[in-house]
Amino acid sequence: MFTTKVKVYFYDADPAGIIFYASLFKYVHAAYEDLMRSFHTERDYFFDKEYILPIIHAEADYVRPIRVGDELRIDVIVSLLKDSSFEISYKFYKDDGTFTAIAKTVHVCVLKEQFKKIELPKECYDMLKTNLA
Amino acid sequence: MFTTKVKVYFYDADPAGIIFYASLFKYVHAAYEDLMRSFHTERDYFFDKEYILPIIHAEADYVRPIRVGDELRIDVIVSLLKDSSFEISYKFYKDDGTFTAIAKTVHVCVLKEQFKKIELPKECYDMLKTNLA
Amino acid sequence: MFTTKVKVYFYDADPAGIIFYASLFKYVHAAYEDLMRSFHTERDYFFDKEYILPIIHAEADYVRPIRVGDELRIDVIVSLLKDSSFEISYKFYKDDGTFTAIAKTVHVCVLKEQFKKIELPKECYDMLKTNLA
Amino acid sequence: MFTTKVKVYFYDADPAGIIFYASLFKYVHAAYEDLMRSFHTERDYFFDKEYILPIIHAEADYVRPIRVGDELRIDVIVSLLKDSSFEISYKFYKDDGTFTAIAKTVHVCVLKEQFKKIELPKECYDMLKTNLA
Numbered sequence: 001m002f003t004t005k006v007k008v009y010f011y012d013a014d015p016a017g018i019i020f021y022a023s024l025f026k027y028v029h030a031a032y033e034d035l036m037r038s039f040h041t042e043r044d045y046f047f048d049k050e051y052i053l054p055i056i057h058a059e060a061d062y063v064r065p066i067r068v069g070d071e072l073r074i075d076v077i078v079s080l081l082k083d084s085s086f087e088i089s090y091k092f093y094k095d096d097g098t099f100t101a102i103a104k105t106v107h108v109c110v111l112k113e114q115f116k117k118i119e120l121p122k123e124c125y126d127m128l129k130t131n132l133a
Numbered sequence: 134m135f136t137t138k139v140k141v142y143f144y145d146a147d148p149a150g151i152i153f154y155a156s157l158f159k160y161v162h163a164a165y166e167d168l169m170r171s172f173h174t175e176r177d178y179f180f181d182k183e184y185i186l187p188i189i190h191a192e193a194d195y196v197r198p199i200r201v202g203d204e205l206r207i208d209v210i211v212s213l214l215k216d217s218s219f220e221i222s223y224k225f226y227k228d229d230g231t232f233t234a235i236a237k238t239v240h241v242c243v244l245k246e247q248f249k250k251i252e253l254p255k256e257c258y259d260m261l262k263t264n265l266a
Numbered sequence: 267m268f269t270t271k272v273k274v275y276f277y278d279a280d281p282a283g284i285i286f287y288a289s290l291f292k293y294v295h296a297a298y299e300d301l302m303r304s305f306h307t308e309r310d311y312f313f314d315k316e317y318i319l320p321i322i323h324a325e326a327d328y329v330r331p332i333r334v335g336d337e338l339r340i341d342v343i344v345s346l347l348k349d350s351s352f353e354i355s356y357k358f359y360k361d362d363g364t365f366t367a368i369a370k371t372v373h374v375c376v377l378k379e380q381f382k383k384i385e386l387p388k389e390c391y392d393m394l395k396t397n398l399a
Numbered sequence: 400m401f402t403t404k405v406k407v408y409f410y411d412a413d414p415a416g417i418i419f420y421a422s423l424f425k426y427v428h429a430a431y432e433d434l435m436r437s438f439h440t441e442r443d444y445f446f447d448k449e450y451i452l453p454i455i456h457a458e459a460d461y462v463r464p465i466r467v468g469d470e471l472r473i474d475v476i477v478s479l480l481k482d483s484s485f486e487i488s489y490k491f492y493k494d495d496g497t498f499t500a501i502a503k504t505v506h507v508c509v510l511k512e513q514f515k516k517i518e519l520p521k522e523c524y525d526m527l528k529t530n531l532a
Contacts, residue, residue: 059191
């Protein structure tokens, strides 16, 4: 399991004083990027390939309100790995261990230019497999 | 059914040239605000009440890429109405009618201060009921 | 002078109940895109060129608080036009004519790949000149 | 001098591949929050007071493009301290020490409810003074 952290700043909260629900999806993507980068030393993994991994489904359940100043731990796993797509799951915890939210993203592998679905390249599949739960 | 519009700007797109997936959830909330405001003439519906309607679940399916410059039509319905919670559904279409995305948000009614679940006040329930599909 | 509009949504406001200061810079860019698009019928002006027009300076003065639900009119002019760069000015007004904010962006023309400064292509220079005040 | 860090994620970049100019102002505010929090142990400094410190002026100069994956060091100083207002300056550097951007924010002290200018409370003035350069 891969773990990363995020800090909640003022701009991600809304006039109700809690984080705006869409901000969680930014943290989710930051965690996804941290996971992908953990597989690599070179920084430009996302930009040098002829394929991209766009999100075709996303969902989140908000269990407890998240507030400005919170530091969140995010546990990340590959929860499903198929030939052309995969699902990542994210669990959010506060400093004191309180479970606050859960999210999922489903990614599909497409050719960058044509946006045509292809099989996950072996290097990508194998990388993701190391975090499959 | 309630319909509203959104225009896709540069800042909602990412280096892959399509909108960042979390930006869709901003459009979703804009559509929700437009719906809520359509019930009211006074502007401060969201701020004057002793209750708020936070989102406890959100999900989206991305069917076709959305790009900078697109103007999207969003069809909004109340798809589920319960005593303390409700679900809103959003369908996104391009100018030419192409279906591009679908999303849902589930809202629960809580007291603003204590964040304690309560029944939807009658005025709110009745408002939402007019758009129930 | 070019004029456009923007609507203030929940997600651009912060826990103090007014818009987060950086959100104004998003509205500024939306107004800039609307201006650029007013010169063109084809949608992909920003993406098809070998040059881009990145912002090298930005500033804003916040005169009166802007709140969720406000609809703002933005007056846009080209306030300075030089060989390789230009400045755009933006004035924000509420529905009732109240002046709320002013902003400026300075853009420089660079080759997309090398990020090397070049003279503004004639078509771009001439376009901008039509809004020079 | 106070120093903090920020990591550049995908969602802060735009289709030109560099960070969207308004994203810098988010990093600026994160650095400001980190500074303010460095004065305090309790987390809710921003929310418990009868006064707030809204930004009335902001500006930035973008010296070199910032890209996804960059980790930036931000040097923060109080560059001006007056009776009711103050200015903070932020300098951004890449890992390798390259200077990439500079920004300033001017804050004024106002009563939360009435938005009326008041003198900086002594505790706030004294805090800021410790970082005055």
